[in-house]
Amino acid sequence: MTSPIANAFAASPRRQLGFIRYLVVAVLLLSVIWLYRSSSLPATFKGLKPNTPPTSILQDNYGAHPIDLLIQAGEEEFDNLLSKQKYDVNAAAAEYRKRRGRHPPPGFEAWFEFAKEKGAVMVEDFWDQIYHDLGPFWGLPADQIRRDAKDFEMTINVRNGKATAGSDWFWTKIWLNLIQTIEQHVPDMDIALNAMDEPRLVVPWEDINRYMEAERASRSMPPPEEVISQYGGLAGVDQDRMPTSNKEWEDTQPYYSIARRGCPPDSLARKAELMTDFDHKPSVSMQHAVAHSYKGYVSNYTLSTLICHQPDLQGLHGALINPLTVSATKKLFPMFGGSKFAINNEILLPAPMYWSNEERFSGGENHGAPWSEKADKMIWRGVATGGKNKPTNWKGFQRHRFIAMINGTKVRGAETWEELPVNWDMPSQSYDLKAMRRGHLGDWLDGFSDAAFVDLMCEKPEEGATCYYTKDQFKMAPGMPMAEQFANKYLPDIDGNSFSGRYRGFLLSTSLPIKSTLFREWHDSRLVPWKHFVPMDNRYLDVYGILEYFLGYQGFEDQDAENRVQGRDEAARKIAMAGQDWANKVLRREDMQVYVLRLLLEYARVSDDKREKLGYVADLLR
Numbered sequence: 159m160t161s162p163i164a165n166a167f168a169a170s171p172r173r174q175l176g177f178i179r180y181l182v183v184a185v186l187l188l189s190v191i192w193l194y195r196s197s198s199l200p201a202t203f204k205g206l207k208p209n210t211p212p213t214s215i216l217q218d219n220y221g222a223h224p225i226d227l228l229i230q231a232g233e234e235e236f237d238n239l240l241s242k243q244k245y246d247v248n249a250a251a252a253e254y255r256k257r258r259g260r261h262p263p264p265g266f267e268a269w270f271e272f273a274k275e276k277g278a279v280m281v282e283d284f285w286d287q288i289y290h291d292l293g294p295f296w297g298l299p300a301d302q303i304r305r306d307a308k309d310f311e312m313t314i315n316v317r318n319g320k321a322t323a324g325s326d327w328f329w330t331k332i333w334l335n336l337i338q339t340i341e342q343h344v345p346d347m348d349i350a351l352n353a354m355d356e357p358r359l360v361v362p363w364e365d366i367n368r369y370m371e372a373e374r375a376s377r378s379m380p381p382p383e384e385v386i387s388q389y390g391g392l393a394g395v396d397q398d399r400m401p402t403s404n405k406e407w408e409d410t411q412p413y414y415s416i417a418r419r420g421c422p423p424d425s426l427a428r429k430a431e432l433m434t435d436f437d438h439k440p441s442v443s444m445q446h447a448v449a450h451s452y453k454g455y456v457s458n459y460t461l462s463t464l465i466c467h468q469p470d471l472q473g474l475h476g477a478l479i480n481p482l483t484v485s486a487t488k489k490l491f492p493m494f495g496g497s498k499f500a501i502n503n504e505i506l507l508p509a510p511m512y513w514s515n516e517e518r519f520s521g522g523e524n525h526g527a528p529w530s531e532k533a534d535k536m537i538w539r540g541v542a543t544g545g546k547n548k549p550t551n552w553k554g555f556q557r558h559r560f561i562a563m564i565n566g567t568k569v570r571g572a573e574t575w576e577e578l579p580v581n582w583d584m585p586s587q588s589y590d591l592k593a594m595r596r597g598h599l600g601d602w603l604d605g606f607s608d609a610a611f612v613d614l615m616c617e618k619p620e621e622g623a624t625c626y627y628t629k630d631q632f633k634m635a636p637g638m639p640m641a642e643q644f645a646n647k648y649l650p651d652i653d654g655n656s657f658s659g660r661y662r663g664f665l666l667s668t669s670l671p672i673k674s675t676l677f678r679e680w681h682d683s684r685l686v687p688w689k690h691f692v693p694m695d696n697r698y699l700d701v702y703g704i705l706e707y708f709l710g711y712q713g714f715e716d717q718d719a720e721n722r723v724q725g726r727d728e729a730a731r732k733i734a735m736a737g738q739d740w741a742n743k744v745l746r747r748e749d750m751q752v753y754v755l756r757l758l759l760e761y762a763r764v765s766d767d768k769r770e771k772l773g774y775v776a777d778l779l780r
Contacts, residue, residue: 201367224453232688237542259377261773276748297369306491309362310350330511347764351493357502380774414472420501421466430469436551442583456693476544497657526644526668536648539611543654592721605613610635665741670734689736
């Protein structure tokens with residue numbers, strides 16, 4: 159039986175194929191328009207560009223594997239990014255004004271020279287996260303920003319070119335060490351720090367939208383002769399006794415009930431019924447992934463990290479169910495941290511473990527053997543984190559789900575109906591997985607998948623790091639240093655209590671990172687999905703298709719011959735090597751220095767009473 163569309167356009171096979179081709183393009187474009195309408199995004203995300211295959215790629219490659227097209231789109235996006243590189247301060251300042259609608263901040267020329275000295279790749283897009291983070295603060299009085307920062311419980315303080323801290327908390331000490339390497343360029347300021355793994359600021363969308371409207375209204379470029387080139391400093395701030403804003407910290411559970419207020423009022427997240435019962439098998443489907451996917455694979459990585467159009471994630475991520483700690487506020491104040499959900503309002507710094515280069519997160523000096531010497535395997539070792547897993551909620555935790563989904567024994571049990579999934583679902587037929595056609599998905603996984611917990615992280619710690627309510631579901635294995643993991647080609651990276659601190663180490667290795675996350679980090683604007691890493695949806699249903707694309711499927715019986723799929727090892731190697739090469743250029747410790755200095759110059763300006771007249775205009779006066 160043919161479809162109404164096929165019957166209506168049944169002229170010639172060639173014309174019918176052409177129509178279908180353009181129909182696919184039209185549907186994709188309509189999806190892009192839908193997902194980028196302002197009501198689907200947090201208020202600070204307006205203006206984001208789509209990361210979907212361009213129309214030309216879709217037209218020229220109809221019938222290709224979706225990942226072929228996504229890789230091609232990643233190549234084009236990266237080429238476009240490189241074309242924006244600037245090599246002198248005049249060009250960089252001009253690009254700044256074009257992109258930001260303001261003069262650069264005072265100290266911009268010294269910052270540019272510092273970046274050149276450090277060998278930084280200079281593309282204005284790389285600092286987009288700074289403006290996403292600081293934008294709302296243009297809607298607050300500058301003196302309030304200064305007071306709220308100074309009076310917070312944990313701070314780094316810069317006075318007269320010297321950075322100090324009153325806390326010996328290990329994250330503070332690492333961030334202090336980073337800032338001390340650039341302290342001579344940093345204006346006087348106080349930097350409030352988040353001491354928790356979890357982000358804490360969730361200002362309602364309505365408030366952030368109002369602050370962002372104030373930011374956009376404040377954009378101007380005064381005539382050069384009216385511009386002030388010196389920061390006002392903090393004279394009087396140390397003696398200021400004015401009260402700071404009341405933070406009204408809250409500990410509501412589940413955290414999703416707090417998080418969703420950062421989404422637009424008409425978003426699915428705000429409208430959806432709030433889940434409170436997690437003691438059952440969750441529903442796992444790609445229904446809410448359509449907006450950021452192309453034929454089941456992540457095509458818009460930024461959008462895939464947002465919760466506003468994905469209400470089902472409230473039951474699929476431990477940090478949204480029961481974080482280790484909850485201490486959140488609706489009040490906007492300048493708190494810095496290492497990661498956050500897109501709906502949070504912290505100001506991002508490079509995570510401490512990135513700066514410290516701790517071996518368990520970086521792999522040390524060993525970044526892996528050449529690709530050809532690696533095992534065709536996928537390896538994951540880690541702790542069952544993600545929040546406080548309990549007998550009544552662990553089935554919704556992301557790491558537990560991922561480990562179960564790539565376990566050959568569990569998948570084989572689901573295929574034969576001998577052991578039905580308790581916290582995951584099989585992939586849909588739309589992926590057309592060849593191993594599923596004859597019930598060999600579990601056997602196929604056995605050939606390359608090696609994933610296990612090293613600690614089940616029980617609600618109440620048990621001897622041997624086991625756990626009475628999950629030990630029958632998961633095997634445990636000894637820990638494996640990251641350097642040893644690099645002997646394998648494929649490295650999935652899954653959120654824990656917050657972001658995964660091993661991501662930079664994976665990128666710097668000669669293996670291929672397969673990245674899934676809901677968290678934002680400082681470096682996101684400089685990495686291109688499908689060019690430098692493989693993105694994975696947070697439900698993980700696409701993991702089988704991703705692995706079949708790269709590893710192939712050779713079948714298990716004679717009748718399986720027609721289902722064989724040739725792997726694309728070279729495509730995997732190319733992404734892994736491109737990611738390593740790029741990470742060695744833009745994720746170095748020097749790049750963190752350059753990023754943080756730029757961030758702190760902008761922070762100093764938005765905290766200054768004369769911020770609308772502050773700027774760098776020397777290039778216009780020459």
